[in-house]
Amino acid sequence: MRAPDFWHRDNAVAAALAPLGAVYAWAVARNLERAEEYRPAIPVICVGNIVAGGAGKTPVVIALARRLLAAGRKPHLLTRGYGGSEVGPRAVDLDRHDFVRVGDEALLLAAEAPTWVARWRPDGAVAAVEMGADLIIMDDGFQNGSIAKDLSLVVVDGAYGFGNGRPIPAGPCREPPERGLARADAVVLVGEDRTGVAARSEAAGVPVLRARLVPGPEGAELMGRKLVAFAGIGRPEKFFETLKSCGARLVTTTAFPDHYAYERAEIEDLLAEAEANEALAITTAKDRVRLPADLRQRVAVLPVALDWEQPHLLTPLLDRIGVKA
Incomplete structure (x- = not known):
């Protein structure tokens, strides 16, 4: 929801x-x-x-x-x-x-x-x-x-x-x-x-x-990178703003409901979109555990810490x- x-x-x-x-x-x-x-x-x-x-x-x-x-x-x-x-x-x-x-x-x-x-x-x-x-x-x-x-x-x-x-x-x-x-x-x-x-x-x-x-050290690697970003958390826009603060270029952003159970086809579509744009698909650590197990390695994660x-x-x-x- x-x-x-x-x-x-x-x-x-x-x-x-x-x-x-x-x-x-x-x-x-x-x-x-x-x-x-x-x-x-x-x-x-x-x-x-x-x-x-x-x-x-x-x-x-x-x-x-x-x-x-x-x-x-x-x-x-x-x-x-x-x-x-x-x-x-x-x-x-x-x-x-x-x-x-x-x-x-x-x-x-x-x-x-x-x-x-x-x-x-x-x-x-x-x-x-x-x-x-x-x-x-x-x-x-x-x-x-x-x-x-x-x-x-x-x-x-x-x-x-x-x-x-x-x-x-x-x-x-x-x-x-x-x-x-x-x-x-x-x-x-x-x-x-x-x-x-x-x-x-x-x-x-x-x-x-x-x-x-604050983003983890992985954030430094996102400077200038093109990203296809998605998140199913309480406020996905916070994640997208964090990516921008790392200097990333957001090709697309897709917000899903909190705790969303991803369908395989949805992740494959996002990966295809990233490939077509020579971009990196990226999400949150919380979202990663809800991805199909065999697709997780193809999606980057930006962890954050308090x-x-x-x-x-x-x-x-x-x-x-x-x-x-």
Whole structure:
């Protein structure tokens, strides 16, 4: 599913859907209020968001995992496994599992640290503790009350912000922004703040951690290259802008829905288009795991990583939950 334009810019359609958005927001609040939280024996960090998709949660989770691993901690990552069939709890095995089974994000996470897929998150937490985790990082789940969180980080894309600020389906928000900010310990603001997120967060008493997504060293090789770019992520335009920032020449750009399961013929058409234009077909790391296995080597990937503007600002937040890193 692609987000409708009115999710970003308010209009009459959004206003007409506002009553349904109010019902959605009420249901989220009610579920949180009535949830019976399971509290694991180890700290839980939740990396979530207020809008649906595209904020950059997974790169934040990976950045946190790398920091904690470097400090000698044993973090396990916990995800619902969106888009996959696995109910779990299941430890992700990169040699055995594919995106159809565990979802695309779980495969990216498992390349960094032990990762669990569990539709019922408490089961995943129990399994992680039994297998030696000393800390859990949840990818998503900010609006899920089944498991107690010791530290909640809300990730917000600086260019998109909270969209039109309305709850689904009138807007992109899983709950009213102020309600979500009231539960957050910090906001991770990714990219340039074009929507006033920092001021809004600070007015709510929530500290802001600024960060940006930076291309990997592969980006330097794209200067002047002609590219046929495609992506099926929350906001494909962010990927295309990153390619331009590397000095690439975009012959065509094709946006697919988030978590899209590519058909073989679609990738073959993109490869043929690239060949006809003497260009390179390129996509994201998240998309790569959803390509037909025998075509992956023919499609280039530009990985990105999270770069904290002031990484030391994380320290007091981690200290609060007894985590030295």
